[in-house]
Amino acid sequence: MVRVLIIEDEIIIARFIEQQLLSGFQCTTRIAVSIEEAKAAMAEMRPHLLLCDINLNDERSGIELITGLRQHYLFEVIFITSYQNRSVIAQAAITHPANYIIKPVDEAQLFAGIQLVMQRINPTITSGDKVVRHSDLFNDTERSILQLIRDKKTTKEIASTLYLSPYTIKNHRHTICRKLQLDEGNNALLKWVMQNSNYI
Structure with missing residues (x-):
């Protein structure tokens, strides 16, 4: 089963995303409301897909977090964020996200954005595993x-x-x-x- 980690500092939004995931897809979920929680979840859960906000009210952004995690794990990532300016989108693009969804999102937007990525994930292969150097x-x-x-x-x-x-x-x-x-x-x-x- 596909494992999904939701990295979102606003718990109400995180719970909404989680509810939509569980109602629309065969997956297991976990929520991380901070960068430290996200790092711990990566080691314990080995998620195949990360849904990550960019503004995490931390010294580092979601983009910086994903850049660091890419050095150690294989996964797909979808940014779900209110940032619409080109410079932020360009920074996010460097991490090779599978999708970029702009808040606020409704059920249809979220389902469509995630469904396109879910079809590419094969949980039996390498996603979620440690990166082989x-x-x-x-x-x-x-x-x-x-x-x-x-x-x-x-x-x-x-x-x-x-x-x-x-x-x-x-x-x-x-x-x-x-x-x-x-x-x-x-x-x-x-x-x-x-x-x-x-x-x-």
Whole structure:
């Protein structure tokens, strides 16, 4: 079942969001009204989805909180906030949120905004888990290849950039797929890279 953490310092709004989640989705929920509570919940609950306000009446914003959590956990995030100005939205975009919902929200807005993200979450895979450090998983060449795959470079272009043969690049791709336990067909590696671009 999908685990959802609601990070919202106004408890009435948090309870409203929680009620809508439980009535509309198969999920378990937890509320954190402060950054410290959110950090504790991340370690204990390992949520797949975070619904996070930006103004948490703390020294740090929701954006700063999410930026820090991204270094340790895999999850999707939806910002639910009253901030509408472009500079804040641009700052939020750096954290790669799955959605950005502007308050005040009603039941229909909330359901639509969350439903689009829920469809992408597979609770049996990596969401909610600790981030695997790629410095441990991949060597320097493999990391360079992943970065070039992220930039949509072909095997031939990657070989040219790294001064290696296409055959060598194919061997490295095979090794990477084996480490990630990926099927080498159906662009599985490219899909993995695009989904995990924050951690490459």
